Amino acid sequence: EVQLVESGGGLVQPGGSLRLSCAASGFTFGSYDMSWVRQAPGKGPEWVSAINSGGGVTYYADSVKGRFTISRDNAKNTVYLQMNSLKPEDTAVYYCAAGIRFWGQGTQVTVSS
Secondary structure: OOEEEEEOOEEEOOOOOEEEEEEEEOOOHHHOOEEEEEEOOOOOEEEEEEEOOOOOOEEEOOOOOOOEEEEEEOOOOEEEEEEOOOOHHHOEEEEEEEOOOEEOOOEEEEEOO
């Protein structure tokens, strides 16, 4: 069974940090590019960041560039999103995805004072 399980979300004050994790199982994790996508209340999905299968190439949306860092550990079948300098507009459900084929259930991130 394919599973992508996100964790690490929560409530944080503006300017704070969170580290999201996405643990994968049931497929060949190291063969897939991985992405993070978020969806804020009442809005459509927004692509946030991606990393290639080997971990050497990363991409970021302009809205998070310089604040978020994506990484992966293929030995642990896990992809991470380090989020720093969080803003209220980062509030959303964050999903990880393997290619466009597999998706997690999401983890809520709320940035509020």
